[in-house]
Amino acid sequence: MATIGILALQGDFAAHAGAIRRAGGRPMEVRTAAELAAVDGLIIPGGESTTMLKLMDYYGMFEPLREFGRDKPVFGTCAGAILLATEVMNPSQASLALLDMAVERNAYGRQLDSRVAMLSGHQLGGDEELEAVFIRAPIIRRVGDGGVILASYQSTPVLVDFGRHLVATFHPELSADQRVHSLFLEKVRP
């Protein structure tokens, strides 16, 4: 069984553990480089990307995370997606820069402008619509080579497959549907 690390510096890491268990993986909270070395794939959860960046720096996790992503699968949701993008706007900030895409933070407006959308026309398999919970979400403004758009909302990509890696601008861990976590598990080999 694959061990899926969940970066637990800040944000909604706890909900991902349940989603990974339901999809058939073994979750493990990751806060140190030693813990990171023990996992087969990593989820960077939603939260506040600026705060997470500061904590990564404080705990010496920035470089270990970059190195991990060079050969192991990483799944970023919401703030996690921001941290993986090569280009961050509104405002611009540092990132792990593992995925060639541009994201605009808080692009749907303020805190109250969070929403649940039912997505159709996705590439996840099955006819059922995909529930997407957006919380102060970013918008992906550009997807570089190697990115395959699996789901869109209001004509912008919200779930993108980058081969080894995966990003979602919404929070699949807050929905009962486990297709997105299952897709990530398929990328991870123990």
Ligand code: GLN
């Ligand atoms: N607004 C947050 C940020 O810019 C992301 C929100 C989330 O992860 N739900 O970092």
